[in-house]
Amino acid sequence: xxxxxxxxxxxxxxxxxxxxxxxxxxxxxxxxxxxxxxxxxxxxxxxxxxxxxxxxxxxxxxxxxxxxxxxxxxxxxxxxxxxxxxxxxxxxxxxxxxxxxxxxxxxxxxxxxxxxxxxxxxxxxxxxxxxxxxxxxxxxxxxxxxxxxxxxxxxxxxxxxxxxxxxxxxxxxxxxxxxxxxxxxxxxxxxxxxxxxxxxxxxxxxxxxxxxxxxxxxxxxxxxxxxxxxxxxxxxxxxxxxxxxxxxxxxxxxxxxxxxxxxxxxxxxxxxxxxxxxxxxxxxxxxxxxxxxxxxxxxxxxxxxxxxxxxxxxxxxxxxxxxx
Amino acid sequence: xxxxxxxxxxxxxxxxxxxxxxxxxxxxxxxxxxxxxxxxxxxxxxxxxxxxxxxxxxxxxxxxxxxxxxxxxxxxxxxxxxxxxxxxxxxxxxxxxxxxxxxxxxxxxxxxxxxxxxxxxxxxxxxxxxxxxxxxxxxxxxxxxxxxxxxxxxxxxxxxxxxxxxxxxxxxxxxxxxxxxxxxxxxxxxxxxxxxxxxxxxxxxxxxxxxxxxxxxxxxxxxxxxxxxxxxxxxxxxxxxxxxxxxxxxxxxxxxxxxxxxxxxxxxxxxxxxxxxxxxxxxxxxxxxxxxxxxxxxxxxxxxxxxxxxxxxxxxxxxxxxxx
Numbered sequence: 001x002x003x004x005x006x007x008x009x010x011x012x013x014x015x016x017x018x019x020x021x022x023x024x025x026x027x028x029x030x031x032x033x034x035x036x037x038x039x040x041x042x043x044x045x046x047x048x049x050x051x052x053x054x055x056x057x058x059x060x061x062x063x064x065x066x067x068x069x070x071x072x073x074x075x076x077x078x079x080x081x082x083x084x085x086x087x088x089x090x091x092x093x094x095x096x097x098x099x100x101x102x103x104x105x106x107x108x109x110x111x112x113x114x115x116x117x118x119x120x121x122x123x124x125x126x127x128x129x130x131x132x133x134x135x136x137x138x139x140x141x142x143x144x145x146x147x148x149x150x151x152x153x154x155x156x157x158x159x160x161x162x163x164x165x166x167x168x169x170x171x172x173x174x175x176x177x178x179x180x181x182x183x184x185x186x187x188x189x190x191x192x193x194x195x196x197x198x199x200x201x202x203x204x205x206x207x208x209x210x211x212x213x214x215x216x217x218x219x220x221x222x223x224x225x226x227x228x229x230x231x232x233x234x235x236x237x238x239x240x241x242x243x244x245x246x247x248x249x250x251x252x253x254x255x256x257x258x259x260x261x262x263x264x265x266x267x268x269x270x271x272x273x274x275x276x277x278x279x280x281x282x283x284x285x286x287x288x289x290x291x292x293x294x295x296x297x298x299x300x301x302x303x304x305x306x307x308x309x310x311x312x313x314x315x316x317x318x319x320x321x322x323x324x
Numbered sequence: 325x326x327x328x329x330x331x332x333x334x335x336x337x338x339x340x341x342x343x344x345x346x347x348x349x350x351x352x353x354x355x356x357x358x359x360x361x362x363x364x365x366x367x368x369x370x371x372x373x374x375x376x377x378x379x380x381x382x383x384x385x386x387x388x389x390x391x392x393x394x395x396x397x398x399x400x401x402x403x404x405x406x407x408x409x410x411x412x413x414x415x416x417x418x419x420x421x422x423x424x425x426x427x428x429x430x431x432x433x434x435x436x437x438x439x440x441x442x443x444x445x446x447x448x449x450x451x452x453x454x455x456x457x458x459x460x461x462x463x464x465x466x467x468x469x470x471x472x473x474x475x476x477x478x479x480x481x482x483x484x485x486x487x488x489x490x491x492x493x494x495x496x497x498x499x500x501x502x503x504x505x506x507x508x509x510x511x512x513x514x515x516x517x518x519x520x521x522x523x524x525x526x527x528x529x530x531x532x533x534x535x536x537x538x539x540x541x542x543x544x545x546x547x548x549x550x551x552x553x554x555x556x557x558x559x560x561x562x563x564x565x566x567x568x569x570x571x572x573x574x575x576x577x578x579x580x581x582x583x584x585x586x587x588x589x590x591x592x593x594x595x596x597x598x599x600x601x602x603x604x605x606x607x608x609x610x611x612x613x614x615x616x617x618x619x620x621x622x623x624x625x626x627x628x629x630x631x632x633x634x635x636x637x638x639x640x641x642x643x644x645x646x647x648x
Contacts, residue, residue, distance in 0.1 A: 026466075033477050034470075085439060089432035108413035108476055111435055115409060115442070115469045122446060122462040129455055138446040142350075145439045152432055153357050 008056065008311035008318070015055040015069060016048055022073035023080075026120055037101060037113055041080060044098030049208070049315075050179045051076045056315060057197060058183035059308035067128050071182045074124035074137065079175055081117035082144050084110060089152065132185040136178060143174040160237050160245075168209045169202070176205025193301075200298040200312075207291035208319045213238035214284050215324065217276050229272035235259040239287065243280035285320070292320045332380065332635035332642070339379040339393060340372055346397035350444055361425060361437055365404060368422030373532070373639075374503045375400045380639060381521060382507035383632035391452050395506045398448035398461065403499055405441035406468050408434060413476065456509040460502060467498040484561050484569075492533045493526070500529025517625075524622040524636075531615035532643045537562035538608050541600050543648065553596035559583040563611065567604035609644070616644045 023042055051072035058068030086092075087100040088110045094100060102110045118141075125137040147170020157163055180201025184194045216231045217240050231238050237259065245252055254271050257263040263271070275281075295316045302309050347366055375396035382392030410416075411424040412434045418424060426434045442465070449461040471494020481487050504525025508518045540555045541564050555562050561583065569576055578595050581587040587595070599605075619640045626633050 031473060031478055034473050085435050089435060106476075107431070109473070111409050111413060111438075112469055112473050112476060114435075114439075116466065116473065118439070118442060119462060119466040119469050122465060123459070126455070126459045126462045131450070131453055131455065134458055135447070135450045138443060138450045141446060142440065142443040145436055145443050149355060149358050149433070149436050149440065152430075152436060154355055 008314045011307060011311045012052050012055045016051060018069045019051045019072045019076065022069050022124065023077055026123065034113060034116065037105060038117065041084065041101060044096055046096050048076065050079055050175060052315065053176060053179040053201065054182060056308045056312045057180045060302055060306050060312060061183045061187050061189060063183040063186045067186055068183055070124050070127050071133065071186065074121050075175065075179050077117055077121035077124060078141065081114050081121055084114035084117060086148065128186065130186050133182050136181060136185060140174050140178045143170050147171055160242050164237065164239055164242060168206050172209035173202045173205035176208065177201035196298050196301055200295050203291045204295050204316060204319060207288045207295065210239055210284060210288040211320060211322065214240055214281055218281060219324065232258060232272060233268065239284045240275055240280045243283040244275045244278050247278065288320055292316055332638045335631060335635045336376050336379045340375060342393045343375045343396045343400065346393055347401055358437060358440065361429060362441065365425060368420055370420050372400065374403055374499060376639065377500060377503040377525065378506060380632045380636045381504045384626055384630050384636060385507045385511050385513060387507040387510045391510055392507055394448050394451050395457065395510065398445050399499065399503050401441055401445035401448060402465060405438050405445055408438035408441060410472065452510065454510050457506050460505060460509060464498050464502045467494050471495055484566050488561065488563055488566060492530050496533035497526045497529035500532065501525035520622050520625055524619050527615045528619050528640060528643060531612045531619065534563055534608060534612040535644060535646065538564055538605055539648065542605060556582060556596060557592065563608045564599055564604045567607040568599045568602050571603065612644055616640055
């Protein structure tokens with residue numbers, strides 16, 4: 001059997017260019033200040049993993065390329081809109097090393113530019129003319145915002161693992177799910193195929209977020225603006241901490257103090273270093289790896305006569321292996 | 325010919341109850357705090373003129389009642405969501421005499437509850453399963469937000485009348501247009517009918533807003549939280565001021581000073597009183613009356629064998645005659 005090597009970034013390069021153009025289509029506001037702000041926002045857009053997922057899924061399933069590009073743009077704009085409001089709420093000044101909107105615009109303008117981005121995303125979703133896709137899109141927006149409300153206003157269920165996976169699904173799993181499932185909805189795939197793509201996207205998103213949460217502990221200084229263990233310092237319990245506590249239950253009191261901000265800085269460094277050095281990182285990556293294996297299994301049901309199927313496998317492995 | 329008298333509030337009473345229930349359907353967030361906040365928001369919802377417009381238009385055009393109720397709920401939730409963000413941005417503590425969300429919740433929670441309300445509105449719009457309606461809905465959201473951005477960040481075109489009508493369309497005309505046009509889209513009406521409903525809604529919304537702006541000058545103390553001439557004090561030039569300046573060009577300097585906040589309070593009172601007492605109020609109401617006449621003309625093309633046609637005429641006249 002021939003072994004083909006596909007470099008997925010090359011396969012989607014042209015498609016991603018079209019997605020960038022589609023995201024910037026429309027008026028982008030009548031005001032130059034608004035258009036400029038959204039342009040800058042999109043320029044600092046990161047890896048575009050969600051549109052990549054849409055494009056490859058669409059290619060594998062034989063979806064119409066133009067509509068696939070529209071979906072990819074809608075998904076990324078939805079993602080962008082939620083980040084605009086997130087960064088405002090968290091008071092974050094940097095994202096991916098670039099100044100956030102709220103770092104240089106009034107709060108009111110930031111709220112409205114987020115809303116404007118939602119409106120553009122909704123229009124692109126409507127442009128696909130696929131009712132199932134439009135419904136999925138609106139439902140995903142609700143799940144994401146609901147997750148953010150839970151994070152802001154909710155209290156812990158007492159089960160940190162359950163809270164963590166609920167949050168990870170709302171924050172990342174749901175949007176990856178939308179990205180992978182949408183092309184299946186576009187082509188009117190049978191329910192089993194739709195379900196396979198839903199699960200593939202959901203689990204890939206969860207794996208992606210778990211790895212993100214590991215990188216928060218192990219990442220290097222390239223991850224600008226985020227100190228090591230930044231999540232935990234901000235009171236966010238992620239999977240490495242949960243695994244660490246499983247093996248080191250005596251650290252629970254200190255970790256409680258850390259997330260409540262009452263631990264002195266030296267002790268905080270010590271506990272974060274302990275999590276970095278413990279087996280927790282390995283155990284966490286193993287769990288991400290299990291999700292990735294499940295994703296690869298799900299892809300097996302799709303014929304490998306399209307390069308996109310191989311490319312999706314590559315993307316899936318990349319999610320686990322990435323270092324930033 | 326028999327003269328029928330229809331009291332439009334009675335005609336839509338049951339429908340509006342169903343709209344209230346539809347707006348509260350879904351999970352309204354998993355958190356009791358969010359559900360309570362949205363409930364209170366909807367409890368303080370005012371006259372429900374937009375859903376009334378949807379219900380009567382739907383009745384006149386023979387749209388499916390259930391889908392009409394869904395549209396009415398979607399339109400009112402969209403309106404509500406924009407008000408949540410508006411009040412936050414303006415720092416308003418009262419609306420219709422009730423405390424705003426931002427008066428008792430954190431800014432971040434207010435942003436997200438607005439977003440959540442957008443998400444619910446989008447889901448209801450999608451539930452109608454009418455692609456033209458969904459597209460119109462998304463386009464209207466863009467127009468509204470764009471108008472708010474123009475108000476916050478834009479500069480005057482130098483033509484106050486043009487600026488005024490642009491703002492009035494974005495703020496009120498567009499949503500009334502959506503309300504009146506949506507049932508025509510639901511029933512798949514011919515382009516002339518759709519256009520008549522578009523124009524009817526747009527012009528009724530403009531008339532409504534013009535009257536609102538007159539009431540800002542002439543209203544009594546029942547309009548809680550708004551001092552007479554409140555718009556002008558906040559730097560907003562509305563039609564009565566524009567008419568006043570047409571006849572009293574010498575007042576321009578003082579009005580410029582007032583909207584820039586550099587006029588002393590006594591002079592401010594004097595100029596607002598001058599606008600109240602001048603012919604400007606009458607001229608402004610005449611312009612609203614012209615829009616209302618045009619709306620009544622547009623309704624003539626629809627057969628009067630449905631009570632909703634007469635009720636829409638009543639509603640149209642009410643928009644002009646209302647005193648609050």
